[in-house]
Amino acid sequence: MPKIQKKSVSNPYSITKDHRPDRITTMIRTAELWAKRSTCLKGQNAAIIARNGRIVSVGYNGSPQGHEHCTEAGCIIGPDTGCIRTIHAESNAIAWAARDGLHTEGASIFCTSFPCYTCSKLIIAAGIKEVYYLNNYRIMDGRELFAKSNIKSHRVEIKQDGTVNLHG
Numbered sequence: 001m002p003k004i005q006k007k008s009v010s011n012p013y014s015i016t017k018d019h020r021p022d023r024i025t026t027m028i029r030t031a032e033l034w035a036k037r038s039t040c041l042k043g044q045n046a047a048i049i050a051r052n053g054r055i056v057s058v059g060y061n062g063s064p065q066g067h068e069h070c071t072e073a074g075c076i077i078g079p080d081t082g083c084i085r086t087i088h089a090e091s092n093a094i095a096w097a098a099r100d101g102l103h104t105e106g107a108s109i110f111c112t113s114f115p116c117y118t119c120s121k122l123i124i125a126a127g128i129k130e131v132y133y134l135n136n137y138r139i140m141d142g143r144e145l146f147a148k149s150n151i152k153s154h155r156v157e158i159k160q161d162g163t164v165n166l167h168g
């Protein structure tokens, strides 16, 4: 008789009757999936803007609409070693909201990576009040901007069982 191999139960993406993901997990997981659509070779990130627990806008790292993507034409490296061909996920999410006439005042943003300095300023200007992020960014200087503007930022840690810990 062949042995029946038990499937691993530690897959944090599995949703069972015993495990219903909370809103933060759902948003961060959704952002992770959107990040796969990024076209920059330097980094795949996405950001989701939500109001009252519902998604109002989404953005990922990519070139302006109709422009060549890094995947086709390569990245353009700027003075601080980041790619300047693309618009960052957070900026794209805010720009989409503006384009479609969607409110961002009092919203939360869920990012796969901590926002850069420029995106942090835009987040403040857009009236966003809360930032949830999965990974630290190489430069965390946006933190001081958020503190000054009373914006709470929380690092989301997804545990093996699929639940989350919030830091900060």
Ligand SMILES: [Zn+2]
Residues within 6 Å of the ligand: 039, 040, 041, 042, 070, 074, 075, 076, 083, 084, 085, 086
């Ligand atoms: Zn790029």
Ligand SMILES: [Zn+2]
Residues within 6 Å of the ligand: 088, 089, 090, 091, 115, 116, 117, 118, 119, 120
């Ligand atoms: Zn940015």
